[in-house]
Amino acid sequence: MTEPVEPIVLPPAENPEQEGQWLKATLHEWLNTEFPPEAVNADIAERASQVFVRQRMEGENDLGSLVLAVLTEMQAFDFSKSFYGEFAIANAVSDLLLDSLGIDHCCGAG
Incomplete structure (x- = not known):
């Protein structure tokens, strides 16, 4: 039987x-690296970081909940x-946070 995935x-x-x-600086850099830089990338990074900060100030620590909040508000x-x-941004936020925690997010590896 498969074990449930523990929340991060x-x-x-x-x-x-x-x-x-x-997050704002790191996401902005990621956005500008994945495709040719666009002026709107700064606004995207700003908005995603605002959502993240508000959620963290409200006491949210669950990565899945944080990513869903970013997805929903974006x-x-x-x-x-x-x-x-919005899905690409939420996924990028998740990957960047996992990287910052030292958790491998590639290919389902743990």
Whole structure:
């Protein structure tokens, strides 16, 4: 029988604003690396980091819940001038956070 996947929980936020600045800069860099840089990438990174910071300030530490919050709130963002969409952004946030925790996210490896 397959064992359920344990949730990934971030340490409690000590400085959510600093975490948000890191996410904003790291996501913006990732966006500009994956496809040719676009001016809208700064706005995407800003919005995703705002959602993340708010969730962390409200005490959310579960990675899955954080990613779903980013996905849900990015659905209202206008991606018409971007290569990306809300799912790509939520997945990127997840990957970046996993990287920061030292957790391999490639190919289902743990």
